[in-house]
Amino acid sequence: MDVRVNAAISADGKLSSRRREQIAISGERDFDRVDGLRAESDAVMVGVGTILADNPSLTIDESERQEQRRQNGQPENPARVVADSHVRTPPDAAVLDDSAETYLLVSDAAPSDFVAQMEEQGATVIATGENRADLASAFQELDSHGVEQLFVEGGGEVIYSLFEDELVDRLSVFVGSLVIGGRDAPTLADGDGFIEDFPQLELDTVTQVDDGVVLEYDVLN
Ligand SMILES: NC(=O)C1=CN([C@@H]2O[C@H](COP(=O)(O)OP(=O)(O)OC[C@H]3O[C@@H](n4cnc5c(N)ncnc54)[C@H](OP(=O)(O)O)[C@@H]3O)[C@@H](O)[C@H]2O)C=CC1
Ligand SMILES: Nc1nc(O)c(N)c(N[C@@H]2O[C@H](COP(=O)(O)O)[C@@H](O)[C@H]2O)n1
Numbered sequence: 001m002d003v004r005v006n007a008a009i010s011a012d013g014k015l016s017s018r019r020r021e022q023i024a025i026s027g028e029r030d031f032d033r034v035d036g037l038r039a040e041s042d043a044v045m046v047g048v049g050t051i052l053a054d055n056p057s058l059t060i061d062e063s064e065r066q067e068q069r070r071q072n073g074q075p076e077n078p079a080r081v082v083a084d085s086h087v088r089t090p091p092d093a094a095v096l097d098d099s100a101e102t103y104l105l106v107s108d109a110a111p112s113d114f115v116a117q118m119e120e121q122g123a124t125v126i127a128t129g130e131n132r133a134d135l136a137s138a139f140q141e142l143d144s145h146g147v148e149q150l151f152v153e154g155g156g157e158v159i160y161s162l163f164e165d166e167l168v169d170r171l172s173v174f175v176g177s178l179v180i181g182g183r184d185a186p187t188l189a190d191g192d193g194f195i196e197d198f199p200q201l202e203l204d205t206v207t208q209v210d211d212g213v214v215l216e217y218d219v220l221n
Contacts, residue, residue, distance in 0.1 A: 027210030047158035160191030
């Protein structure tokens, strides 16, 4: 499986404010670039923190891109994947609507009644890991469901875990021209943080988009 991570950060590296409300860091062209990346993917992934904060649908906005996918024999939207060890995704979350397939990556500790409720709503539940979803094992299972190109949009906890588990192949970052600040505001990679063996990146391209810049990296695992 090829795993691509993309996120938009402020010039000081924040994904949003300390209130964890969604902030439009990207401009119109960058959101369109992200829509194009969704369209190239088999599945789009976020952590449950992003579901609770933003309630995204993770579907494709541009109908021409959906039409192109249909012509290629693909579903009009990529599948949605949520890392959610204990099933905190609300039953009325937008990712549970019927516009695309949805996978919930839970842990073995996930309450069985919550799991059953998600399955009733049409989600496919993949259980790995004792208390927290084991992303490496879950990705093997996703691969067996035909997910070859996985596009991860955040947030900072999930992105850190993916780097920790050496699962990221490519990283793109839109750096917007604003400062958000706040020691408790989420950053591109949160979690415990690395103190050695820092993941190394190779800068591939730098492109000005809107009033910001997109940095594209290969990850040197
Ligand atoms: N600017 C941008 O591009 C983006 C910004 N955001 C912003 O980011 C913020 C949300 O980020 P954040 O709070 O970090 O949340 P995340 O979306 O990263 O979700 C984190 C949660 O995912 C669950 N999880 C399940 N398995 C794992 C695992 N193996 N490793 C890590 N986490 C796992 C954990 O909950 P549990 O233990 O219950 O499973 C964890 O608390 C919001 O403010 C949102 O607006 C989000 C996306 C893009
Ligand atoms: N690329 C990007 N730029 C920003 O400025 C953002 N705030 C985000 N946030 C993420 O975008 C997704 C929105 O999903 P929907 O289009 O509403 O389905 C979601 O993953 C946000 O957290 N992204």
